[in-house]
Amino acid sequence: MADLEIRGLTKVFPGGVRALDELSLHIEDGEFFALLGPSGCGKTTLLRSIAGLETPNSGKILIGGRDVTRLPPGARDLAMVFQDYALYPHMTVADNIAYPLKVRGVGRKERRDTAESVGRSLQIQGAMLDRRPGQLSGGQQQRVALARSIAYRPHVFLFDEPLSNLDARLRLEARTFLKQLQRDLGVTTVYVTHDQAEALALADRMAVMEQGRIRQLDTPSNCFLRPANIFVAGFIGSTPMNLLPATVQDGGLDVAGRKLLIPDAIRAQAKVGDAVILGARPEYVSVSATELPDSLGGIVRVLENLGVDSLVTVEVGDLLVKATVPEERVPAVGDQVWLQPAQGRLLVYRQDDGEQVGAPPVAPIEAPALAPQAG
Amino acid sequence: MDLDRPIPASAPIRQPSESALVVRRLLSRIGFYLFVVIVGAYFALPMVWLVFAPFDAHPTLTAAPPSAFTLGNFPDLLKDPYALPSLVNSVILAVATMVLVVAAAAPAAYALSRVRIPGRDLLLYVLLLFSSVVTGTAAMVPLFLLVFDLGLINTQVGVVLVLAGGLIPAGIFILKDFVDSMPKSYEESARVFGASSFQILRDIVLPYARPGLAVIAVWVVVNVWSNFLIPFILLRDPGQLPAAVVVYNFYTEGGQANLRLLSSFGLLYSIPVVAMYLFVNRRYGFRFYGGIKG
Numbered sequence: 001m002a003d004l005e006i007r008g009l010t011k012v013f014p015g016g017v018r019a020l021d022e023l024s025l026h027i028e029d030g031e032f033f034a035l036l037g038p039s040g041c042g043k044t045t046l047l048r049s050i051a052g053l054e055t056p057n058s059g060k061i062l063i064g065g066r067d068v069t070r071l072p073p074g075a076r077d078l079a080m081v082f083q084d085y086a087l088y089p090h091m092t093v094a095d096n097i098a099y100p101l102k103v104r105g106v107g108r109k110e111r112r113d114t115a116e117s118v119g120r121s122l123q124i125q126g127a128m129l130d131r132r133p134g135q136l137s138g139g140q141q142q143r144v145a146l147a148r149s150i151a152y153r154p155h156v157f158l159f160d161e162p163l164s165n166l167d168a169r170l171r172l173e174a175r176t177f178l179k180q181l182q183r184d185l186g187v188t189t190v191y192v193t194h195d196q197a198e199a200l201a202l203a204d205r206m207a208v209m210e211q212g213r214i215r216q217l218d219t220p221s222n223c224f225l226r227p228a229n230i231f232v233a234g235f236i237g238s239t240p241m242n243l244l245p246a247t248v249q250d251g252g253l254d255v256a257g258r259k260l261l262i263p264d265a266i267r268a269q270a271k272v273g274d275a276v277i278l279g280a281r282p283e284y285v286s287v288s289a290t291e292l293p294d295s296l297g298g299i300v301r302v303l304e305n306l307g308v309d310s311l312v313t314v315e316v317g318d319l320l321v322k323a324t325v326p327e328e329r330v331p332a333v334g335d336q337v338w339l340q341p342a343q344g345r346l347l348v349y350r351q352d353d354g355e356q357v358g359a360p361p362v363a364p365i366e367a368p369a370l371a372p373q374a375g
Numbered sequence: 376m377d378l379d380r381p382i383p384a385s386a387p388i389r390q391p392s393e394s395a396l397v398v399r400r401l402l403s404r405i406g407f408y409l410f411v412v413i414v415g416a417y418f419a420l421p422m423v424w425l426v427f428a429p430f431d432a433h434p435t436l437t438a439a440p441p442s443a444f445t446l447g448n449f450p451d452l453l454k455d456p457y458a459l460p461s462l463v464n465s466v467i468l469a470v471a472t473m474v475l476v477v478a479a480a481a482p483a484a485y486a487l488s489r490v491r492i493p494g495r496d497l498l499l500y501v502l503l504l505f506s507s508v509v510t511g512t513a514a515m516v517p518l519f520l521l522v523f524d525l526g527l528i529n530t531q532v533g534v535v536l537v538l539a540g541g542l543i544p545a546g547i548f549i550l551k552d553f554v555d556s557m558p559k560s561y562e563e564s565a566r567v568f569g570a571s572s573f574q575i576l577r578d579i580v581l582p583y584a585r586p587g588l589a590v591i592a593v594w595v596v597v598n599v600w601s602n603f604l605i606p607f608i609l610l611r612d613p614g615q616l617p618a619a620v621v622v623y624n625f626y627t628e629g630g631q632a633n634l635r636l637l638s639s640f641g642l643l644y645s646i647p648v649v650a651m652y653l654f655v656n657r658r659y660g661f662r663f664y665g666g667i668k669g
Contacts, residue, residue, distance in 0.1 A: 053563050074569025086560035090582040100568040102578070152568055 002064025002077075002155040003029040004050065004188055009059030011045055011212075019045035020056065021212035027205075029064075030186045032179070034203035034220075036193055038235070042212040047158050047192045051080050063156060074103075078156040079149035083164055085141050087133035093144050094119070094129040100152035118151045119144075122181075139170050146181070157182070157189040163198060175201055196236045200224060208232045226347070230354035233279045233347065239311060241281050242321050245351065248274040252294070253348075256317030260341070261294045266348050266357050276357060279347035285323035287312060288338045289331060295338040296321060300331050314339055425645065428638035435634070448639040457613055458640060461621035466647070468534055468606065468617050469599040475539040476546045476595045477588055483543075484550035485580050489562070499548060506544035515608060522609055529611040537605050542598060546591045553587030554580060589659040593651060600648055618644045 004027040011020040019042040027033045035043040048054040050061055052073035061069045068076045079100075087096050095102075097119055098111035106114075119125055122143045133141055142162060149157060162178070163171045179202050182189050193199050199206045200220040208216045208223060208231070216228040227233035233241050246255045248270045253260045255278060262270060270276070291297065298316035305311075309324040314337055323339055331337055348357045420438050428434035429448055431441035452458050487495060518537055519528075527533030557580065565575045581588070603619045610616055622644065625637040 051563075051567055053566070073563075073567045076567075078567065080564060080567045082560040082564055084558060084560055086558065086564040088561060088579055088583075090585070099565070099578070103565070103568050103570045103574060148564075158567075 002066075002188060003027060003031075004033075004064075004156055004190065005060075005062040006046070006050070007060040007062070009046070009049060009056050009061065011042075011049060011054060011056045018212050020049065020059075023059070023212065023214060025207060025214065025217070027188060027190065029188055032182050032189045032191065032202055032204045034191045034193060034199035034206040035209060036196060036199040036206055036235070037209035039194060041209040043192045043194075043209050044160060045212075046209075047080075047160055047190060050156070050190060051078060051158050052076055076156075077154050078158055079152045079154035080158040080160065081142075081145045081149055081162045083161045085133075085145035085162075085165075087141055087144055087148075089132060089134055092130050092132060093124060093136070096133060096144055097124070097129075097147045097151050099148060114151050115147075118147045122147045122150075138166050139174060142166065142174060146178075150185070154187065157187050159189065159191040161193055162191075164193075164195070171198075178202065197238060200236070208235060225345075226356075227279065228356055230277055230279070230349050233349070237281055239282045239306075239322065239324065241279050242285065243349075244278045244280070244319055244321065246276050246278050248272055248276060253278065255296060256319045258296045258316065259294060260296070260346070263344070263346050263348060269357050270348070274357075275351040277349040277351055277354070278341075279349060280321075280341040280345065282311060282322040282324045284342040284345035285321070286340050286342065287314075287323050287325045287329070287331065288340065289335065290338070292338045292340055295340040297336065297338050300333050300335045300337055303330065303333055312337070425638065425641055428634065429642045431638075432635075434638055448635045452636050452639045452643075455624065455636065457616065457621050457624060458636075458643075460614060461616055461618040462643060462647075464531070464615055465600055465617035465619065465644075468531060468538070469596045471531070471535045472538045472542065472599045473592050473595040475535060476542050477591055479539070479543050480546035480550050480591060481581065481584070481588065482576065483547045484554050484584075485576055487547065488551050488554040499544075499551070502544035503548055506541050512604065515604070518605075519608055528609060529615070531610075531615060533609050534606050537609065538599050538602060542595050546595065549594075550584060550587050550591060553584040557583050586659045589655050593655050596651060597648060 004025075006023060006025040009020050009023045010018070012018050021042075023042075023046065035046060037043045045054055049056050052068070052071060052075075056069070059069070060067055063076060063078065088099070091099065094112060094115040097115040098106075101111045101114055115129060116125070119129055124140065124143055124147055128136070128140070133144060136144065142165075145162070159178075163174050166174055175198060182202075191199070191202060200223070203220055205217070205219055206223060207214045210231050216223055216232045218226075218228075223232060223236055227236060227241075230243060234243060244255050246253045246260070248254075248262065249259070250272055251262065253262050253276070260278070288295065296314075296316045298314040298321065300312055301315045301320070302313035303310055304313075306324065309326060310330045312323050312325055312331065314321050314323065316339065321339055325331070349355060350357050424436070424438040427438065427440055430444055430446065432443040432445040432447065434441075487499060492498075522528055522533040522537065525533065527536070561579055561583070562575050565579055570578065600617075601619055602617075606617050607620045610620075613621075618640075622637070622640055625633045625640060
């Protein structure tokens with residue numbers, strides 16, 4: 001078991017693409033850590049650099065305090081589960097699971113025993129052990145890939161979008177299974193995904209990445225409730241957050257000619273006349289059929305049924321604002337409604353750099369970098 | 376069934392054009408089959424001759440069932456001092472060349488597929504181009520001198536080296552296609568588990584590329600088996616000549632072919648290749664790989 005530390009890691013690919021930009025990060029021993037971001041944000045490059053499959057241009061990687069930056073992948077004591085599982089088609093399931101042991105020169109008998117015992121804990125047993133990976137379902141293949149990693153007894157698990165090849169329902173099952181497994185094993189885990197729901201559900205902490213940098217490093221609930229900037233705000237959440245341009249006025253915020261109350265937390269930092277972006281999740285916007293003070297009045301344009309809730313799109317001036325309403329209070333298209341963000345859930349960002357106005361007045365972009373445990 | 380109903384309703388209008396269509400389709404079918412039969416016969420007739428002529432006491436150049444059935448052609452053939460040894464020589468040359476080509480082409484293909492070096496593709500194409508020159512007639516004189524200087528004239532080692540040299544580039548080219556098709560994650564996961572390059576080659580790349588290796592092996596054997604020019608030039612001692620060269624012994628001094636011996640020898644000459652193809656096909660199953668059929 002080991003913690004994982006990244007110090008000022010930079011990777012520039014031939015051709016000038018900066019996949020990692022002076023990135024620093026500390027992952028605690030036993031932590032389930034998710035790297036989240038859109039494709040091309042550098043999350044996979046970071047994972048592959050940790051694995052040793054990419055060589056960073058500068059910076060250091062320490063596993064359990066040991067500098068592994070220049071060590072080959074095999075000397076780093078970590079196991080990786082690939083997106084395509086990378087199961088060897090010509091080997092049986094048992095041989096696949098025990099391949100890490102074969103590399104170390106472990107005898108046939110012991111390899112079989114390990115494959116059976118590790119397989120049993122992941123419900124891979126009996127005749128399935130003697131099949132080829134091609135004869136298994138996607139979910140089974142994924143468990144075989146996990147079993148192979150476990151058989152290696154690594155200090156760190158690396159997961160590269162391991163659930164993305166499964167269909168939606170199976171993915172939810174596999175997610176729960178994976179979280180349970182990681183908790184039982186207590187192995188430090190780095191998990192790369194582009195699916196924000198997966199990161200929120202699995203991780204103890206997560207880093208939201210953009211263009212080789214960490215835009216927010218926090219717990220899933222903080223990333224969801226208090227996104228540090230517009231990028232994170234727009235990336236996290238199954239229904240996209242409302243991002244509305246507004247200006248600060250004396251005692252309030254002007255949104256498309258309507259007035260909203262300014263949140264207490266930022267009253268001190270905001271100056272009259274500042275251009276800001278308001279962030280309000282549809283889940284935290286209430287819809288009223290009667291006029292409310294300090295609310296956004298508008299006309300309902302679109303209704304989308306989400307199951308328990310409905311997503312209402314309201315035209316407020318020249319803006320479209322979304323809100324979710326419970327099934328019993330769904331308005332009709334064309335109705336006049338008044339929208340009000342929930343107390344303490346309205347986020348305010350600076351229009352120029354997209355960072356949050358208020359509570360932690362942080363420097364943009366490198367906010368989490370270089371800060372923790374740099375020594 | 377309900378879907379069929381609207382068709383009879385509109386049928387009277389379309390009737391003439393539809394029947395014309397049927398006739399045209401029928402004619403084109405007939406034309407196609409005729410074409411296939413002619414092309415098939417063109418290739419099948421020599422085979423039919425090869426099957427019948429060896430058992431004919433007086434074979435001619437027509438492909439017909441034996442007029443006077445006999446097995447006597449084969450004992451006569453064995454009286455020839457070079458006939459049977461030449462088949463053994465062919466096997467030696469083919470197997471030795473095959474082993475050499477596979478052993479050299481497999482690691483080379485792996486390396487060329489995985490290592491990024493500038494001008495890699497150019498290197499490959501230049502090699503491929505030269506290889507067709509090497510075994511070609513144009514390079515015969517320099518090749519002869521080279522082998523002579525190496526002291527390998529009249530040895531099977533010399534023949535094997537020249538043949539292998541000519542086949543390795545194309546072998547690398549074909550095998551590289553197989554290795555290219557292997558997901559990189561296979562090797563990467565093995566590397567993460569600590570496997571060395573040699574272990575990856577032995578445990579993962581070679582088993583994965585096994586159908587490709589089988590293709591190469593068969594292709595090399597067939598090539599060597601049928602190669603006349605190189606053993607003909609580099610070997611002097613008639614006892615060392617392979618079957619492809621010895622087959623020319625069955626001509627009389629006047630240039631007349633001895634059809635009895637020639638056809639029996641031809642049959643013996645082709646059986647190993649056919650047998651090998653059937654075996655490998657059964658074992659590995661030839662499919663189309665990268666546009667190359669084994």
